[in-house]
Amino acid sequence: MHQVPRFRIALVRDGESVYSLSPVVLTNTTGACEMLENIFRATMGDSPVEVLIAIALDQKNRVIGYSEIHRGSLAASFADPRCIFQFALACNAARIIVAHNHPSGNAGPSSGDRQVANRLREAGNILNCQLLDFLAVAFDHTGKLTYVSCG
Numbered sequence: 001m002h003q004v005p006r007f008r009i010a011l012v013r014d015g016e017s018v019y020s021l022s023p024v025v026l027t028n029t030t031g032a033c034e035m036l037e038n039i040f041r042a043t044m045g046d047s048p049v050e051v052l053i054a055i056a057l058d059q060k061n062r063v064i065g066y067s068e069i070h071r072g073s074l075a076a077s078f079a080d081p082r083c084i085f086q087f088a089l090a091c092n093a094a095r096i097i098v099a100h101n102h103p104s105g106n107a108g109p110s111s112g113d114r115q116v117a118n119r120l121r122e123a124g125n126i127l128n129c130q131l132l133d134f135l136a137v138a139f140d141h142t143g144k145l146t147y148v149s150c151g
Contacts, residue, residue: 011090013065024063026055029133029149032097035063036137037145040101043068050077052100054084056093057132064091074103079116081123088129096124099135099147107138109150117151 026032032055039053050072056064067087070078077100088096098120102108109117117134124131134150 009090014067026057026061026063026097026132029135029147032099032133033135033137033145033147035066036097036099036135036147039066040099040137040139040145048103049073050075050100050103052077052079052084052098054087055097055099056088056091057095057097058092059094061095064093069098076112079120081120084120085123085127085129089127093129095130095132097132097135099133099137102136102138105138105140107136107146107148109136109148113150121151 024035026035035055036053040051043051043053051068052070052072053066054069055066058064069083069087070080072078079098079100084096084098100113113134113136117131120131120134135147136150137145137147139145
């Protein structure tokens with residue numbers, strides 16, 4: 001008889017939120033960006049690399065939690081749908097918002113950003129976990145956050 005390994009997936013809370021409203025309900029992109037600004041400021045500091053963040057939401061758009069999915073290079077971050085949805089499904093999320101920063105200060109999405117947005121939307125449709133938005137965010141020279149939807 002051949003033995004097959006048995007696995008268990010566990011979701012581990014990694015500290016407390018940097019955004020202190022309870023419960024957090026996101027009703028529009030502006031609300032998501034306010035939350036993302038706090039998350040990016042707390043997790044990135046002055047980091048000169050791209051960081052990809054996913055926010056998991058329940059059916060009523062209440063925030064379940066967020067995760068830093070990937071920390072990339074100066075001009076790129078790896079947005080693997082598998083990694084993003086692994087987090088979302090482990091949280092039992094109905095919807096997600098994904099965002100990444102542009103260290104250049106220009107929030108304008110690249111053609112690669114638009115392709116990733118389409119891939120995430122397709123993957124979310126298959127997994128029944130809707131992508132609400134894929135955002136590119138940037139802090140300008142004054143420290144103000146700007147954001148652009150990538151599709």
